[in-house]
Amino acid sequence: MDMAAPTVPYRTTAPTLPESDGHEDGSSGGMVLLDRWCLIADLPNASTGVGTTSTGLRIQATFHPARPPLLSRFCVHCPGLDFRRVAPKIIASDADLVLLCVPVNPDSIANARGLDYFVYRPRAHRLDLLPNPHPVYLHDSMTALLSRQDGAWYAVAALGLGPPVYKGGAPISWDFYLHLYRSTSSSKGWTSKRLSVTEFIRDKFIPIPASVDRLYHETGKTITVGGEGGTVAWVDLWRGIFLCDVLDEFPALRDIPLPCPARSNRDLFLIQYDPSYFRDVTISRNRDSIKYIEMEMWSPKEPMNTTSTPVSYVDCVLNNTRKSQVIRDDWKATTWSMPMPVIGSSCEHWHRDCEVGVKDITLGASNPCRSNLSFSEIVEMFKELPMVNPTISMDDDVVYLLSRTSPSPMDKLHVVFAIDVRKRTLQGLTKLDVQPQNSVCMVTLCTSEICRYLRNITGNFSTLAIHHLVFLHVTICMNAMLAIFKI
Numbered sequence: 001m002d003m004a005a006p007t008v009p010y011r012t013t014a015p016t017l018p019e020s021d022g023h024e025d026g027s028s029g030g031m032v033l034l035d036r037w038c039l040i041a042d043l044p045n046a047s048t049g050v051g052t053t054s055t056g057l058r059i060q061a062t063f064h065p066a067r068p069p070l071l072s073r074f075c076v077h078c079p080g081l082d083f084r085r086v087a088p089k090i091i092a093s094d095a096d097l098v099l100l101c102v103p104v105n106p107d108s109i110a111n112a113r114g115l116d117y118f119v120y121r122p123r124a125h126r127l128d129l130l131p132n133p134h135p136v137y138l139h140d141s142m143t144a145l146l147s148r149q150d151g152a153w154y155a156v157a158a159l160g161l162g163p164p165v166y167k168g169g170a171p172i173s174w175d176f177y178l179h180l181y182r183s184t185s186s187s188k189g190w191t192s193k194r195l196s197v198t199e200f201i202r203d204k205f206i207p208i209p210a211s212v213d214r215l216y217h218e219t220g221k222t223i224t225v226g227g228e229g230g231t232v233a234w235v236d237l238w239r240g241i242f243l244c245d246v247l248d249e250f251p252a253l254r255d256i257p258l259p260c261p262a263r264s265n266r267d268l269f270l271i272q273y274d275p276s277y278f279r280d281v282t283i284s285r286n287r288d289s290i291k292y293i294e295m296e297m298w299s300p301k302e303p304m305n306t307t308s309t310p311v312s313y314v315d316c317v318l319n320n321t322r323k324s325q326v327i328r329d330d331w332k333a334t335t336w337s338m339p340m341p342v343i344g345s346s347c348e349h350w351h352r353d354c355e356v357g358v359k360d361i362t363l364g365a366s367n368p369c370r371s372n373l374s375f376s377e378i379v380e381m382f383k384e385l386p387m388v389n390p391t392i393s394m395d396d397d398v399v400y401l402l403s404r405t406s407p408s409p410m411d412k413l414h415v416v417f418a419i420d421v422r423k424r425t426l427q428g429l430t431k432l433d434v435q436p437q438n439s440v441c442m443v444t445l446c447t448s449e450i451c452r453y454l455r456n457i458t459g460n461f462s463t464l465a466i467h468h469l470v471f472l473h474v475t476i477c478m479n480a481m482l483a484i485f486k487i
Helices: 201-205 263-270 313-318 375-384 478-484
Strands: 033-035 049-052 058-064 071-077 089-094 097-103 115-121 126-129 143-148 153-167 170-182 190-197 221-226 231-236 240-245 254-257 279-283 289-297 331-339 351-357 388-392 398-404 414-420 425-432 442-446 474-477
Touching: 049 115, 058 097, 058 115, 058 126, 071 097, 089 221, 089 442, 097 143, 115 153, 143 221, 153 190, 201 254, 221 279, 231 279, 263 289, 279 388, 289 388
Parallel strands: 033 071, 049 126, 089 143
Antiparallel strands: 033 442, 049 058, 058 071, 089 097, 097 115, 115 126, 143 153, 153 170, 170 190, 221 231, 231 240, 240 254, 279 289, 289 331, 331 351, 388 398, 398 414, 414 425, 442 474
């Protein structure tokens, strides 16, 4: 597991942070985008929470909402800490609570001792410092926050990896560890429980050749489902989902396989390419279904492979045939859903919802695009740009795609496109404020339900009326994104 935290551009002052102007008309669909990396700025408002670091320093965090597709941001102010190497970041969110990670010792960020974890509680104007989990390291993508009893107490749950257990040279179980903190616990500390998977369900549906070395489950995203048992979904975007009621006395992992990789993505799966460029999973807002999307992307310069392709993924693996015959024409997206509560552990419960390609999308002049680009520029941009990092909405059929304009004169311009895959229309776009560093440009976005709970806070939040928000996590590493189209 890579425990090194990535560096980000250091900002001593924040750019203009527009406050939300309300969503009463419902025109934005309730989506609020939040920059996962916090800004370093002293810009307090009615949401500011205050706490104390493990080193005794006063620290404050402030939420600055903005109407989507503009970015909402968190500002962190702690004059005694040096954030030039690593900035504070958002790890997880549930209801109005947000889990923040703050580096208090930049020289020790590879282990938990160099990091402080705070739960931001805006209605109480507090930052609660959690007990340090050392020697456990909380991996960002494997950690969830659960708000309980309207924020009266909360829990933090993280999944850890254990070694596989072998018998006769063959694995008989995969071990994991559930690390749990409850704010109501009398011990005020972390507990750990061993969880084992002995029935390899996803191996039956998405087998891996013996030559491919990978773990049974590699978490790329964690989703708080909630409910009485505090259900958390740990998502391996290539193979499946672990569901676990983390607050039960005897929690257990339940394995839900994802649909098999699309034909043009099978090679990428077998070489263990980052699946977040092609796939996403979320839970519907009312928790009645799991939603999944997969994109297939091709370079228009890449010739079509005429090698015959087996009908199924299983045939492809068993026959050791990895070449795919696909139409080389930009991208295609397919969405699926599975009703909840989930019955059984079969891929057969996934239902194909929508399928749309780039040429199917209608671009109307009335689309609400948050951009000063002309309509002709928008049309040309959408046709020519590669799209990555699909993120599917919790509430409707909108999918958010990230791209980067190229070449000049619009170089360095990063854009989020909102597409309704059922209506096959472009709903809008927005430019992102991105500053490149060392030729690698990374943008990381997420969201929180926080605004839904802040209507009664006075000041800048008095006009904020949002019925729901969606988790959105999109990451772009430019070098990796361009490499996709060289495969």
